[in-house]
Amino acid sequence: MTIINDPYALAAMLPDKPLPAVEPRLYQLLARELQALHLHPYDVKAGGRADEQGLTLNLRFGEDLGQLLSRRFSWQVIEAGDEEVVAFFREAAERMRKTLISDYFKIMKS
Numbered sequence: 001m002t003i004i005n006d007p008y009a010l011a012a013m014l015p016d017k018p019l020p021a022v023e024p025r026l027y028q029l030l031a032r033e034l035q036a037l038h039l040h041p042y043d044v045k046a047g048g049r050a051d052e053q054g055l056t057l058n059l060r061f062g063e064d065l066g067q068l069l070s071r072r073f074s075w076q077v078i079e080a081g082d083e084e085v086v087a088f089f090r091e092a093a094e095r096m097r098k099t100l101i102s103d104y105f106k107i108m109k110s
Helices: 007-013 024-036 075-080 083-109
Strands: 044-050 054-061 067-074
Touching: 024 044, 024 054, 024 083, 054 075, 054 083, 067 075, 067 083, 075 083
Parallel strands: none
Antiparallel strands: 044 054, 054 067
16 A cells, blocks of 8 residues: 655646636636637636646647647746736637537538
């Protein structure tokens, strides 16, 4: 039997936590970028894992949540409100929009 005393090592084995619970500020940024393209936060499953160095964001979307975008940000970048985070969300929102449109036309075709 192995006992893990490091809470961050234990957390790494668990599935993603919902982004609003992990970092509400980033969830608000994501929602703002989605809203700019007339998308809803329910169109994406946003989750993350936090540790002492930063946060790993995972965005799942598309049919059966088959598409995944993932990026790691340090706490310094997150706290500074760096443009890198906003650019990632903007790029992700555009990809989600294209995927949703593509999925819609696939359904209409069949």
